[in-house]
Amino acid sequence: MGFNQKERKYIAILTEVETRNKIKERNINNSGIFVLHEAYHIKNDPLFGKNSAVFLFSADLNFPNKNEIYCQFKNGSFSKTKTELAAPLFVGENKCQWGVFRGECEINESNNYVKLSGNSESFVEIPLKKPEMAVNLAVCYGHSFMLDEWQNLVVAIELYHKFGASIQQLYWRSGGLEIYNLLKTYEKRGFIKLDLFPPIINEELYNMLGYDVQLEIPTRNYVASINDCLLKYRNAKYVLVIDADELYIPRLASNIYEELNYYMLMNPNANSFLFDRYDASSIFRRNPLKFDLKEALLSITISKKKRTLGKSVIIPKRVKGTHQHFPSYTQKNTEVISISKKLNYIIHNSNNELINDNDKIIFNNKEDNTIKHWLSKNRLEEINNSFKKITQISKSFKKLNSDNVYRQKIMKCKKDIMERLWKRNDVCIENYNYCDFKESKESSCIVASSKFMYHNLNNGLVIFKKLNMNIILSENSCTY
Template identity: 30%
Template sequence: MCYRTREYLFVAEILAPWLADDDGFVKASAIAGSFDRMAYFIFALYATAVILGFYGFAVWCNFKVLRCLRKKTNLGPVVTVIRPAYADIQNQFTRTLICQAVVPLFTFAIPTFFIIFSVLSPISIDPGFSTAFGLMFTYIPTGNALSKKTLSEVQDLYRNQLEELTEEISNFDLILTDSASENERLSKNLVEVNRQLALFEKEKRTSEFKIKEKFEREISILNEKLKNEMKEEEKYQKLLAEFELEKAEIENLKTEKDQLFQKQKEIISDKESELKNLQKEVFQISQEKTETEVTVKKLLLENETLRKNICLSIDRERNLRRSLIKGFPSLRIFVYGLFFWTIIKVFISHTVTQHIGLISVTYFKNSTIYPPNSMVLLFNSQRSWWPQKSLVCESFSLNDSRKDLARVRHAHLPNFVCSWTPYIAVCRVTEDITKFSLSDTNSRSTAVEIPFRKAYSEKHDVISCFSPLFYNERWQLMIPSLEIYRQFGVGLQVYYIQSVRTEIYEFLSRYKKAGVVELEPWTLMDLGWENNKMNDPNKELEWRNQAGAHTDCLLKYREAAEFIIVSDIDDVLIPKLGKTYIDEFRFLNQRSPLAAGFIYNRYNTQFYSARSPMDFSLTELLENAQIATEWEDGKSVVKTSEVQTVWLHWPAIIREGRRMDLVSEKLNFMIHMRNWTMLDRPSDFVYRQKRMILNERQIFDFISQKKIMEIEEEAKKFILTYARKQFERLPTNTVYYPLIEDCYNKIFYSKAKNPDSCPGPLQCELPIFIPSVKCTVAKKRMKHRFISKHLQIHFGAGSSNFVFLPHGCRMKFTVG
């Protein structure tokens, strides 16, 4: 409430009947009086401004609408005729503008009616509501006026554009009128042209008739000429065909003549070569005959001289014997004493203990060379094998037992500078044997139970058996051998390992996991502590007992393969007579069906290789190989059904009636990876190649460059799949190889391969402690038992395995 003065409160009482609420009280928002003239003036001014201003603005806009409506009659009929849509839009604008002009009348009447109604009516209306309602209707005319102003401006803009369009349409009508005149003129010209064209067609028909007659006459003349030319052409074609036939006959005759000449040339060349060979042979025979005649004459003379000398010597001996008998009556006693001394020495030698160092005992239920249910024993012993009694095999099965005398033989021809050698014994046993023991025929003999194995049975066409590895660290040699044998068809490569660098052993183990190789521990022989006073028998076995290892491999894997390659890992055979080894071996077998196997000659070869596995390239290693003329003893491939025992170079015991076949060098030979040059950088081989007398056949005569690249790609793929980490860890240094090479040159090669002591690595002085050189060595726990008083047997207790040494390799690692 707002009160200006108490003197005018009576006004509230006067206004109460009209303005009071339901409770009879007047809630005034303001009370005005004569004292507040400025307020009346302001209120009157505001009312005048609102009424006159807003509604004046609305009236002004109505005048603009009226002006727009007047302009409508000046548009003309063009728009309504050509574009009816434009006329419809104009009518819609007109109706909208009329509605906009009428709206202010309602907006003015409504608030006026509301004021009169609120004053005269007894209804109580809230002053706030009436005030807001009045103001709202007061400002509506302003919005209405603005809307009309906007619509009128749009109407003007639209009308201006419509007038421009009307002007353009008028111009277009003028153009159409001109076009109609021009079209009429052109029609007249077209009629004239058609008339002239009709005349031209008439003249054309006349000319065509004349030309056609002339052309037909000329065509008939040409046809006559053509017929004559065709006759001539037929004659020419006949002549040409005859000429071609004669030419073909001449060419055939020429070809036959060339072929005959070539054949004659080849025959003459062959005859000349045969004649030269015959002349050489005749010359050689004549020389040999001359030399033989001279030799025979010399021998006859020497024989005659020798005969005379012998006669003289006999006469002298007789005279001397007579004089000795007469002068020395005790000579007979001396001779008899020497005889008895020899007998006593032989008897004493029989009392020396004979040792059997078992390598393996293999059971064959069915075999291609042994009788059914055979047991084959491979062992080392003194070269003089003469036990007092024969060996006896005792076998037991679930329902049967059997005793059989063993047939003991040398596994190969002994080397007489070595006092120990391998033996093989074969005996019959029970079927499905469960227990095996060995004794002799001595009454006090004790049967010793011996573990045995069954022959390997998984089938492969070809298997390779390699010599035992010792102190091995040359992986650069191993990888080409591994991959060439693997990719050309060797199903299983058997490595006998005595000692090897651990990184190489781990690399080989990945190949074993892939089923490519088999790793066999190869331990030295141990006779036990009670025989320590004896000379070490391992020093008396030729070349670390290679023959024993090869024969053991043959015995274990013979029933699984048709052919077995017996060699060192540095002997590489590349098949030339077939795509794979089995193809070549079967081809040779067809040529020599009675062969027990095949011997390949070997030629030393120079190789260049990087030290690091990261720089190693199989392609560069093979492509830069140099095959020399230096020949080495051959290596063998044996038919397992014909051979019992093998040695490094050829088999020892073969089936009766069979023989080994030497493969001609013209057909194939082995590459001996004997000489190596290790390079820090692969490109150094250009500057480091050695001068040597080269063989007439080099590496590309055995294998193409494309095949070499395929071998390397396959090797990379295999190594990345199975042995990537192990390959990267392969050693880059060599510790033992130079020492062993110097030792072998000293004890063997410098003596023209005729050593005066048993050759082998135990003759070499090699360090047993080298820091940080990791080595893997074969280990076996041994048992030692006496069969009889002078016969002791030594065999493994359980399977052999490998042991890791952190600081260097060693040869002997057995546990007694």
């Protein structure tokens, strides 16, 4: 009996996985290769010290056991860098060959770069960024929802802006051209900051490793982006780590910042506040010209189904890193505070139905499981009016996609192939690089891209660093 197309695809992937496993065993001595993401100069910090270079990089999980990075010290000598995972490995991430690490070392106060070395003889200069100025509340988004799910992005950006987010940080990996242009409009208005976050694609790196590192990085390098955001907004009073389909609406105060201050007053030793998440559904008009934010918000119905894991608001100066659900490496004598559902929780608005222009929406009038529990009519009108201004000034809004083509393909690939693969012990978790979206030509896609330069630092250390990040029109459609 012959195999169907889905089964043939699965078998082909297994063959690829087995081949890559053999290559990894053969090239085990290449664990000294690492890819630098970003580096910061952190000053007067209770956890990082008076003057520290703190940098994020991706590398083999065995990297800290087999390698030592040296950093130029105050007097010109080199000291060993402290290296640790940016966040402890979560469920299934130990099946991936690579992870995200954080390095830190002491430097001069005036330094705007750091010298990294394998033995102090051969080194490379790495420019250091300064964290952003202090703000009350920074919102850090994961780099999903940009392929074609613009409706959730609009809802989240408008809500968080209305409820006091000082800045919302997004990372662009790949997505629709019109969505990118929409986000740039929001950036010009000061609602968000949009940074490029390219996948790690480089021919020299591939040749050194013998395999595509993208297939060995968990969750599409999500941990790297949110930890970059945490370092970038190290001076913020609070940082909310969230996805675009997750809504935190204040119930005890007029904005999120004031509500968090209340929790802080009640829990002065908190390093973070952990909120439960409850699944929700909503209805969106598929035609962007007919999309109505007020209508979309009123359509939200919140279920009684609580997600296994919640989401956190972090107090940056009391933690070093974060996973997508909770902080890591917390300050001594501080604690994670779980917020009771009776006070507030996160709405996980992940089940969205797209309807046509003439379809009628029947709103749920039960206040306890709708958005009415949070938002007054006046608030809804204010949010909707802000959104209408964006539609008027954004030339690309009317060109937004009317169907979530990529989401459908991702969900199909997940069901057909990925859920089976993730059960194996040799397949990296939450990695969609096996999915094929090349046939998805319904909309123009742009991808964050970067050239890489590598330097041999001796003792087996090889550093790859990004150069000249830009966006390019994809020839093979979007990637997730």
